[in-house]
Amino acid sequence: MNQEPETRRATEQTSPLRRALIATEDGCFTAEFSAHGLARLSFPATPGIRVPKSAVSEDLSAPPPPAWLKQTCAAVDDVLAGRAPRVFPPLDLSCGTPFQQFVWQALSKIPVGETRSYGEIARDIGRPRAVRAVGAACGANPVPLLVPCHRVLAANGKLGGFSGGPEWKPRLLRREGSWGEA
DNA sequence: TAGTCAGCGCTAT
DNA sequence: ATAGCGCTGACTA
Numbered sequence: 001m002n003q004e005p006e007t008r009r010a011t012e013q014t015s016p017l018r019r020a021l022i023a024t025e026d027g028c029f030t031a032e033f034s035a036h037g038l039a040r041l042s043f044p045a046t047p048g049i050r051v052p053k054s055a056v057s058e059d060l061s062a063p064p065p066p067a068w069l070k071q072t073c074a075a076v077d078d079v080l081a082g083r084a085p086r087v088f089p090p091l092d093l094s095c096g097t098p099f100q101q102f103v104w105q106a107l108s109k110i111p112v113g114e115t116r117s118y119g120e121i122a123r124d125i126g127r128p129r130a131v132r133a134v135g136a137a138c139g140a141n142p143v144p145l146l147v148p149c150h151r152v153l154a155a156n157g158k159l160g161g162f163s164g165g166p167e168w169k170p171r172l173l174r175r176e177g178s179w180g181e182a
Numbered sequence: 183t184a185g186t187c188a189g190c191g192c193t194a195t
Numbered sequence: 196a197t198a199g200c201g202c203t204g205a206c207t208a
Contacts, residue, residue, distance in 0.1 A: 118204080161202030163202065169202085
């Protein structure tokens with residue numbers, strides 16, 4: 001027996017992922033489903049996303065459940081249009097640490113058209129000083145768009161960073177009416 | 183405005 | 196165990 005009792009590493013994936021492409025006007029997103037739900041959503045042609053191949057086994061022959069795929073498409077479509085998704089696929093965020101999952105949970109509560117600061121999120125999860133850790137957790141968000149990390153801005157009102165490509169953040173916010181009307 | 187430092191969780195040594 | 200890093204924030208000059 002080794003060291004980890006039940007704490008799964010972020011890079012560890014027990015079940016194979018089923019991948020599907022989601023075509024939108026903004027390009028082709030990639031959705032990857034585990035046995036529990038949507039585990040990962042990638043921006044179109046986004047380089048630099050770190051996902052260790054050795055740690056993730058993909059089953060490309062088995063398509064994801066049509067219902068999940070349909071729900072994901074609808075949700076992505078809504079967010080890209082600046083609308084609140086009417087339906088969500090089940091999300092599998094088990095790849096995250098407890099802290100990260102708290103952060104992602106807090107992000108999910110930000111309504112469309114509103115933004116929060118990293119400090120606010122840190123405060124929401126009961127760790128007011130962990131502002132930078134919150135930023136790191138946002139960067140580790142496996143399901144952008146549906147977990148709206150783009151609605152988190154720096155405290156000074158600036159955009160801050162964005163792992164999925166800096167151009168996406170203002171684009172998404174503008175469609176939600178949260179950017180360019182200040 | 184630019185520069186600096188504190189502070190927190192994660193990953194790799 | 197520990198050093199370095201990140202989608203920060205607050206202070207100082």
